[in-house]
Amino acid sequence: MNFPSPSSAESVISITGLTRRFGPKTALNDVSLYVPPGGVFGLVGENGAGKTTLIKHLLGLFRAETGEVRVFGLDPVAEPVAVLGGIGYLSEQPDLPGWMRVDELLRYTQAFYPNWDPAYAEQLRVQFGLNPTQRISTLSKGQRAKAGLLAAQAHRPKLLLLDEPSSGLDPMVRRDILEAVIRTVADEGRTVFFSSHLLEEIERVSDQVAMLHQGQIVLCGPLDEIKARHRRYTLHFEKAQVKSPAIAGALRISGSGKEWTVVCNGAGINLPPLAAGLGARIVGEQIPSLNEIFEAHAGAALPGQPAAPLS
Amino acid sequence: MHSPLTALAWEIWQRGRRAAQLALGCAGLCALINLAVPEPVRAADTAQAVFGPLFGLLMVLSLFLSMGIFNYTEYSASREWNGFPYRLFALPIRTWKLVLLPMLLGVAAVELLYLAWIKLVWTHHEIPKPEWFAVVLGAYLVSYLAVLWSLAGFRILRLLVLGLGGVSSILVALLPFFSGIFPSPWCSERRDIPLVLGMAVLAYGVAWGAVARQRCGGGRRHSRIKALAERLSDRLPRRTGAFASPAGAQFWFEWRRTGLLLPLYAALALAAIFGPCSWIFRHDPQYTLLMLVRLLVTPLILAFAIGKAFIKPELWSGDAALTAFQATRPLPDGEFVISKMKSAALSTALAWLFVLGFMALWLPLWADTTDLNRLLGGFRLSYPQSWLAILVLSFAGLAVLTWRCLVSGLWVGLSGKRSLMIATSCLQVGLPASLMLAAGLCSQGIDAAVREHPNEVRAAMVSAAGWLLALAVAAKLGWAVWAWSKITPRRTRQYLLLWSGATLGFVALGMLASPREDLWRVEHLYVLAALLMFPLARIGMAPRALAGNRHR
Numbered sequence: 001m002n003f004p005s006p007s008s009a010e011s012v013i014s015i016t017g018l019t020r021r022f023g024p025k026t027a028l029n030d031v032s033l034y035v036p037p038g039g040v041f042g043l044v045g046e047n048g049a050g051k052t053t054l055i056k057h058l059l060g061l062f063r064a065e066t067g068e069v070r071v072f073g074l075d076p077v078a079e080p081v082a083v084l085g086g087i088g089y090l091s092e093q094p095d096l097p098g099w100m101r102v103d104e105l106l107r108y109t110q111a112f113y114p115n116w117d118p119a120y121a122e123q124l125r126v127q128f129g130l131n132p133t134q135r136i137s138t139l140s141k142g143q144r145a146k147a148g149l150l151a152a153q154a155h156r157p158k159l160l161l162l163d164e165p166s167s168g169l170d171p172m173v174r175r176d177i178l179e180a181v182i183r184t185v186a187d188e189g190r191t192v193f194f195s196s197h198l199l200e201e202i203e204r205v206s207d208q209v210a211m212l213h214q215g216q217i218v219l220c221g222p223l224d225e226i227k228a229r230h231r232r233y234t235l236h237f238e239k240a241q242v243k244s245p246a247i248a249g250a251l252r253i254s255g256s257g258k259e260w261t262v263v264c265n266g267a268g269i270n271l272p273p274l275a276a277g278l279g280a281r282i283v284g285e286q287i288p289s290l291n292e293i294f295e296a297h298a299g300a301a302l303p304g305q306p307a308a309p310l311s
Numbered sequence: 312m313h314s315p316l317t318a319l320a321w322e323i324w325q326r327g328r329r330a331a332q333l334a335l336g337c338a339g340l341c342a343l344i345n346l347a348v349p350e351p352v353r354a355a356d357t358a359q360a361v362f363g364p365l366f367g368l369l370m371v372l373s374l375f376l377s378m379g380i381f382n383y384t385e386y387s388a389s390r391e392w393n394g395f396p397y398r399l400f401a402l403p404i405r406t407w408k409l410v411l412l413p414m415l416l417g418v419a420a421v422e423l424l425y426l427a428w429i430k431l432v433w434t435h436h437e438i439p440k441p442e443w444f445a446v447v448l449g450a451y452l453v454s455y456l457a458v459l460w461s462l463a464g465f466r467i468l469r470l471l472v473l474g475l476g477g478v479s480s481i482l483v484a485l486l487p488f489f490s491g492i493f494p495s496p497w498c499s500e501r502r503d504i505p506l507v508l509g510m511a512v513l514a515y516g517v518a519w520g521a522v523a524r525q526r527c528g529g530g531r532r533h534s535r536i537k538a539l540a541e542r543l544s545d546r547l548p549r550r551t552g553a554f555a556s557p558a559g560a561q562f563w564f565e566w567r568r569t570g571l572l573l574p575l576y577a578a579l580a581l582a583a584i585f586g587p588c589s590w591i592f593r594h595d596p597q598y599t600l601l602m603l604v605r606l607l608v609t610p611l612i613l614a615f616a617i618g619k620a621f622i623k624p625e626l627w628s629g630d631a632a633l634t635a636f637q638a639t640r641p642l643p644d645g646e647f648v649i650s651k652m653k654s655a656a657l658s659t660a661l662a663w664l665f666v667l668g669f670m671a672l673w674l675p676l677w678a679d680t681t682d683l684n685r686l687l688g689g690f691r692l693s694y695p696q697s698w699l700a701i702l703v704l705s706f707a708g709l710a711v712l713t714w715r716c717l718v719s720g721l722w723v724g725l726s727g728k729r730s731l732m733i734a735t736s737c738l739q740v741g742l743p744a745s746l747m748l749a750a751g752l753c754s755q756g757i758d759a760a761v762r763e764h765p766n767e768v769r770a771a772m773v774s775a776a777g778w779l780l781a782l783a784v785a786a787k788l789g790w791a792v793w794a795w796s797k798i799t800p801r802r803t804r805q806y807l808l809l810w811s812g813a814t815l816g817f818v819a820l821g822m823l824a825s826p827r828e829d830l831w832r833v834e835h836l837y838v839l840a841a842l843l844m845f846p847l848a849r850i851g852m853a854p855r856a857l858a859g860n861r862h863r
Contacts, residue, residue: 061638063862077862084641095636099567107553111560112641135541 094148098137327380394463622724794851
């Protein structure tokens with residue numbers, strides 16, 4: 001599927017035709033993605049959709065089997081130092097060394113990044129309430145995520161890569177992470193690539209969104225544009241419908257009896273005359289949530305295999 | 312699965328089935344040899360000298376493998392924990408059953424394997440008192456698991472306790488054989504069997520208590536010993552300044568993670584074994600010589616054992632993959648390898664400093680050096696001009712070999728490929744075992760040839776050794792050219808300088824230490840062997856192996 005995108009020369013991240021297989025399973029299937037500099041790019045998808053695999057390619061932890069991956073115009077596998085030097089990375093389960101103390105982690109991490117800002121690091125440490133002499137193994141999950149975020153952010157990276165960073169964390173820590181995302185974007189020219197299956201988070205902070213479903217990009221573009229393009233209609237039929245009405249071009253049809261909901265891409269379908277032809281009237285028209293859009297697209301991409309429910 | 316316990320047993324089998332097949336394979340192979348080799352051949356002196364150690368080696372290997380299968384622990388990097396699988400605590404099974412099941416299965420497996428060895432391989436009563444050994448073996452397995460689980464948070468202490476426990480078990484196993492020398496009631500099987508069984512039951516009780524405490528959250532964090540150890544470590548001087556470079560930071564990381572182990576173990580061995588023994592036997596000149604030899608090989612043995620874990624990206628983890636935390640450091644692959652090599656060098660230097668320091672105190676202060684002085688006198692007479700250079704070069708050579716034991720496997724360990732690690736380990740055991748087997752099978756012919764044509768046989772062996780060594784040198788250099796072709800010229804030059812210096816040292820040692828009257832013209836063998844001593848090609852492979860692990 002092709003989506004409008006900046007040229008690879010302008011992109012912070014440029015992925016072209018990336019395919020990755022693990023044995024018989026295709027984790028990524030011909031994925032092409034271009035992330036422009038500045039702003040927040042949200043990558044959404046259900047568990048197992050391929051988000052972490054995609055991010056590992058960006059970090060050079062996976063070698064592209066087919067296709068091409070470029071970060072800052074460089075191949076992360078061939079030039080890991082140049083690429084990783086500009087990236088701050090936080091994963092769902094930061095595997096920070098448990099034997100280190102917080103201050104040791106910061107000093108150790110600082111050595112790798114010439115742009116490390118000690119004052120900023122200290123400010124974040126105080127803000128996150130981290131004790132510098134505490135061992136990482138004794139930190140709680142939320143504190144560990146904060147320590148990981150601190151280490152990822154204190155060198156003011158050109159690209160902040162967050163791989164489901166707030167998964168399983170309490171609302172306070174999630175708030176801290178989202179604030180970090182916003183703060184990073186506030187620094188001119190910085191980019192955040194944020195993967196999550198918590199769509200309300202993505203909806204809150206993202207400028208652009210890509211939807212990954214079973215290894216394929218099913219939707220990509222500016223969030224406002226995507227939301228403006230989609231509509232959720234509520235149809236009222238005169239007679240109760242036994243089975244789902246057939247509406248060509250609809251992404252998702254759900255409901256029962258006389259009330260049915262149709263999610264469709266407004267640019268691709270003119271629903272009112274179609275509904276009239278089926279003997280239904282449109283009784284409601286709303287902009288669907290990102291969650292509904294995702295579910296609609298995921299279901300449309302692979303009929304018969306509904307997307308896993310997203311929170 | 313009919314019950315949770317069956318499911319757990321199945322899980323243990325699934326985890327260890329390859330090791331189990333290998334262990335059974337060792338026993339099966341020896342049983343087949345036993346059946347296939349005719350009795351007259353086996354009765355030959357050379358065959359007995361070869362088959363005995365070969366079977367013994369494979370038996371020990373198979374027993375170690377079976378112990379490894381029942382090493383029922385799981386590692387958690389975030390928790391710094393390698394103990395009883397935490398996930399099992401959520402199962403609706405009582406703790407005593409959770410603990411008992413792996414122990415019972417382990418004892419049953421080890422005893423069955425031992426029985427197979429006794430009945431199929433050692434068929435000529437080569438092992439005296441087999442029932443007694445069976446009891447000790449079972450008890451050791453129970454104690455082994457008890458130590459693994461009880462000291463889950465103290466990995467270094469645990470290794471030490473396991474090592475001491477192993478040595479103690481060997482001593483206990485030998486007790487009945489001392490009855491002729493020390494007529495004591497404690498040297499009788501009748502008395503020792505209930506004692507050993509009682510200790511096994513006690514070990515089970517300890518393991519049960521420890522796992523139960525861990526299950527309710529009290530066994531790990533709130534350990535008073537651990538808290539005390541952490542308080543002590545807090546008092547130790549810590550680095551507080553910033554690192555000068557990424558390489559410096561990575562070296563610190565490696566040193567903290569892996570470097571301390573060898574010096575620590577060397578110091579412990581000196582304090583717990585060599586110190587007391589040297590004092591007890593201070594009036595025995597023969598023992599001084601014997602202990603000196605053991606002392607000098609101790610860092611090598613320790614480095615060989617520690618090197619198996621040192622070569623992995625994470626020493627304590629069972630997983631050989633590079634962690635994302637390490638893989639995302641903006642550092643070239645080669646620098647990771649260099650920091651490991653530097654850490655190994657510092658580790659080796661410290662370990663040898665301890666050993667030499669101990670020697671400097673022990674030999675002049677309380678050792679009986681009569682025999683040693685006589686030996687040294689003879690050595691000085693044989694090499695009047697070069698004895699000091701040979702001694703210095705030998706010590707330096709031992710230190711270099713210790714370092715080599717730590718780093719030569721980096722190209723395997725850093726690759727993250729378990730199959731490669733297993734294959735190289737098998738090769739390290741399999742090659743000598745195959746050679747011994749071949750020698751055993753040809754023993755009659757070898758015995759006869761040596762008796763009838765001793766000079767010709769010796770000349771042929773010298774020639775064959777020369778060719779083999781020359782081939783090995785050629786292969787090493789060829790492989791090195793390929794391995795270093797992808798590494799920056801600056802690093803290649805630096806390492807070549809190091810290699811040349813060390814190799815020149817070995818060559819000089821070989822030439823100086825070759826027999827004064829070289830009747831068999833073996834000096835070239837010393838020189839060729841010296842060229843093989845310092846790792847070259849394998850070190851060149853390490854960054855490439857790490858890159859494969861880092862960019863999968």
